[in-house]
Amino acid sequence: MKRIEKLVEFAILLVATETGLPLNYIQKVLLRESLLEDKKTYAQIAEENQYSESYIKFSVAPKLWQLLSQAIGEKVNKTNLPALLAQHLVNQNNPQPTETTTAMPTAGVTGEHYVLESPEGQVPVASGLYIERPTIEQTCYQEILQPRAFIRIKAPRKMGKTSLIARILDYGRSQNYHKVRLSLRSAGTQVFAGSDRFLRWFCNNVTKQLGLESRLNDYWDEDMGSLINSTIYFQGYILNEISNPIVLALDGIHQLFQYPELAGDFFVLLRSWYEETKDNSVWQKLRVVLAYSVEVYIPLPTNRSPFNVGLAIELPTFNQEQVQDLAQRHQISLTTPELEQLMKLTGGFPYLIRLALYQSSRLNIHIKTFLQDATIAMSIYQKHLQYLLGKLQQSPPLAEAFQQVLTAPIQLEMEVTFNLKSLGLVHLVDRQITVSCELYREFFRPYFY
Numbered sequence: 001m002k003r004i005e006k007l008v009e010f011a012i013l014l015v016a017t018e019t020g021l022p023l024n025y026i027q028k029v030l031l032r033e034s035l036l037e038d039k040k041t042y043a044q045i046a047e048e049n050q051y052s053e054s055y056i057k058f059s060v061a062p063k064l065w066q067l068l069s070q071a072i073g074e075k076v077n078k079t080n081l082p083a084l085l086a087q088h089l090v091n092q093n094n095p096q097p098t099e100t101t102t103a104m105p106t107a108g109v110t111g112e113h114y115v116l117e118s119p120e121g122q123v124p125v126a127s128g129l130y131i132e133r134p135t136i137e138q139t140c141y142q143e144i145l146q147p148r149a150f151i152r153i154k155a156p157r158k159m160g161k162t163s164l165i166a167r168i169l170d171y172g173r174s175q176n177y178h179k180v181r182l183s184l185r186s187a188g189t190q191v192f193a194g195s196d197r198f199l200r201w202f203c204n205n206v207t208k209q210l211g212l213e214s215r216l217n218d219y220w221d222e223d224m225g226s227l228i229n230s231t232i233y234f235q236g237y238i239l240n241e242i243s244n245p246i247v248l249a250l251d252g253i254h255q256l257f258q259y260p261e262l263a264g265d266f267f268v269l270l271r272s273w274y275e276e277t278k279d280n281s282v283w284q285k286l287r288v289v290l291a292y293s294v295e296v297y298i299p300l301p302t303n304r305s306p307f308n309v310g311l312a313i314e315l316p317t318f319n320q321e322q323v324q325d326l327a328q329r330h331q332i333s334l335t336t337p338e339l340e341q342l343m344k345l346t347g348g349f350p351y352l353i354r355l356a357l358y359q360s361s362r363l364n365i366h367i368k369t370f371l372q373d374a375t376i377a378m379s380i381y382q383k384h385l386q387y388l389l390g391k392l393q394q395s396p397p398l399a400e401a402f403q404q405v406l407t408a409p410i411q412l413e414m415e416v417t418f419n420l421k422s423l424g425l426v427h428l429v430d431r432q433i434t435v436s437c438e439l440y441r442e443f444f445r446p447y448f449y
Contacts, residue, residue: 004032004035004036006089007035007082007085007086007089008028008031008032008035010085010088010089011031011068011071011085012028012031014071014072014088015067015068015070015071017071018070018071019067019070019071019128021067021128022128022325022329023064023067024132025132026049026051026056026060027060027063027064027067029045029049030045030056030060030061030064031064031068033045034078034081034082035081035082035085039078042056042057042061051141052145052174052175054174054175054176055171055174055175058174059170059174061078063126065077065078068081072084072085072088116330116358116361116362117129117358118358119351119354119355119358121162122162122163122166123160123163123166124166125166125167125170128329129326129329129330129354130163130167131318131322131325131326131350133315133316133322136164136313136315137164137167139311139313140164140167140168140171140289140311140313141168141171143311144168144171144172144177144247144287144289145175146287147245147277147284147285148274148277148278148284148310149287149288149310149311150274150287150288150290150306150309150310150311151168151288151289151290151310151311151313152290152292152306152307152310152311152312152313153165153289153290153291153292153313153314153315154291154292154293154312154313154314154315155293155314155315156293156349156421156422156423156424157293157422157423157424158349158350158351158384158424159293159315159317159349159350159351159424160315160350161251161291161292161293161315162183162251162291164291164313164315165181165249165251165289165291168247168249168289169181169247169249169289172245172247172287175245176244177244177245177246177247177287178210178242178244178245178246178247179209179246179247179249180205180206180209180210180246180247180248180249181209181249181251182202182205182206182248182249182250182251183251183252184250184251184252184253184255184256185251185252185255187201187255192255192256192258192259192262194262195226195227195261195262195265195266196226198262198266199226199227199229199230199265199266199269200216200220200226202230202266203216203230203233203234203238204216206234206238206248207238210238210241210242210246212237212238212241215233215237216233218237219232219233219236219237220233226265227265227268227269227272230269231269231272231273231276234273234286235276235280235282235283239282239283239285239286240282242285244285245284245285245286245287246285246286246287247287247289248286248287248288248289249288249289249291250288250289250290250291251291252291252292252293253290253291253292254292254293254294254422257294264300267300267304267305267306267307268300268304268305270288270290270306271303271304271305271306271309272304273286273288274288274306274309274310288310290306293422294418294419294421294422317347317348317349317350318348318349318350318353319348320339320340320343322348323339323342323343323348323353324339326353326354326357327339327357327367330357330358330360330361331361332357332360332361332367334367338367338368338371341371342356342367342371344437344438345371345377345437345438345439346437346439347427347436347437347438347439349424349436349437351384352381352384352437352439355380355381355384356370356377356380359380374442377439378443381439381443385439385440385443388423388425388440389443389444389447391423392444395419397416398416398419398420399448401413401416401420402420402425402426402444402448403448405420405425405426405433405434405435406435406441406444406445406448409432409433409434410432410433411431411432411433412433417433420433424436425440
C-alpha cells in the first residue's frame with residue numbers, strides 16, 4: 001500500500017509540475033483507484049463518491065488521462081497507468097548524467113506548460129486556477145440532480161458567482177441535461193419596459209437556447225396576462241418538447257431590483273413554478289439556478305417569494321489556505337508574513353487576490369514589492385477602484401454612508417447596507433458595518449477627508 005501512495009503522490013506532483021494544473025478531489029480518487037490491483041469500476045467509484053457514472057466516465061476520467069499523458073509524455077489509460085508511472089518514477093530517481101541542468105521556475109515566473117489567465121470575467125471551466133470552496137461545488141452538483149432543484153447563489157460582485165454557475169451547467173451537461181444561461185446584465189433597457197415585454201424576451205431566449213422553434217404567438221393570449229402566458233408556454237410547449245431536465249441559470253437578477261413592479265411579477269412567477277414541481281412531473285424537469293449580489297429588499301409575501309425556498313448558497317471570501325494554494329498555482333511562493341499581509345490588503349476577495357497574483361507573475365514583480373509599495377498596488381487595482389468610486393459618486397447617500405464606515409464600525413439603514421455589501425465594500429458582522437479590506441480603506445480615505 002505504501003508503494004501505491006508513493007505513486008499517487010508522485011503522479012500528483014508530476015501533473016502539477018508538467019502541466020501547471022492541480023488535480024481536484026475526484027481526480028485524485030480516480031487516480032488512486034486506478035493504481036490498485038483490485039480496480040473498481042467507474043460505477044462503483046461514482047456511487048461511493050456521490051457522482052453519476054456518466055460524469056466519472058465521460059468527464060473526470062478523460063481529463064485525468066489527458067493530464068497524465070501530457071505529464072508522462074506517453075498515452076495513458078486506466079490499464080497502462082501503473083506501469084508507466086512506476087517506470088517514470090524509476091527514471092526520475094536514476095537520471096542519466098547530463099552536462100547541464102535546468103533550474104526550477106522562480107517565484108512569479110510561469111512554467112513551460114502554464115497558461116496564465118486574466119482574472120477578468122468567468123474562470124473557464126477547464127482552468128487550473130479555479131479554487132473550489134469546500135463542499136459548495138459538490139453540494140450544488142448533487143442538488144441539481146434533484147427534481148425540485150432551486151439554487152440561490154448570493155455574493156458581492158466579482159466573488160465567483162458566474163464561474164460557479166458555469167460549473168453547475170457543465171455538470172448538468174455531463175448528465176445529459178439541457179442548459180440555458182441568461183445574464184440579465186446583458187439585456188437592453190427596453191427589455192425591462194414592462195412584464196409582458198420582459199417575459200416574452202425571457203421565453204424567447206430559453207426557446208432559442210434549447211434549439212426549438214419559437215411559438216410565442218401561438219401561446220400568448222393578451223386576455224390571460226403575461227404571467228399565465230409564460231406558464232402555459234413553458235408547460236405546454238418547452239417542457240413537453242424535451243425529454244431530459246433543463247438547468248436554467250439566471251445570472252445578475254439584481255438588475256430587476258431597479259424595476260420593482262416587474263421584479264415582483266417575475267419573482268412570483270418563479271415561485272409559482274417551484275410550487276408546480278411538488279406534484280407535476282412535467283415541471284420537475286426544470287432545475288433553476290439564481291445568482292445575485294444584492295439582498296432582496298423588494299417586499300413579497302412569504303408564500304410568493306422565491307428567495308426563501310430551495311438551496312441558499314452564500315459564497316465566502318478565500319481563506320489563507322486557499323490563497324496559498326492559488327499562489328502556488330501561479331508558481332508564486334508566499335511567506336507567512338506575505339500571506340497575512342496580502343489577506344489584510346484584499347480581505348480574501350477572490351478577484352483582488354487573483355489580480356495581485358496575475359500581475360505579480362505577468363510583470364515579474366515580487367509579491368513582497370507589490371505589498372510594500374502602495375503606488376504599485378493602487379495602479380494594479382486602478383480600474384476596479386475607479387469603478388467603485390464611480391458607483392459611490394453616482395449615489396451621494398451611499399457615499400455619505402461609506403464615509404461613516406471609514407471612520408468607525410456603525411449600523412446603517414438596511415437598503416444602504418445591502419448596496420454597499422453588494423459592491424464588496426463592507427462586511428456585516430453582528431449588525432456592525434466595517435470596511436471589507438485595507439485596500440478600500442487606503443484608497444477611499446483621501447476622497448472623504
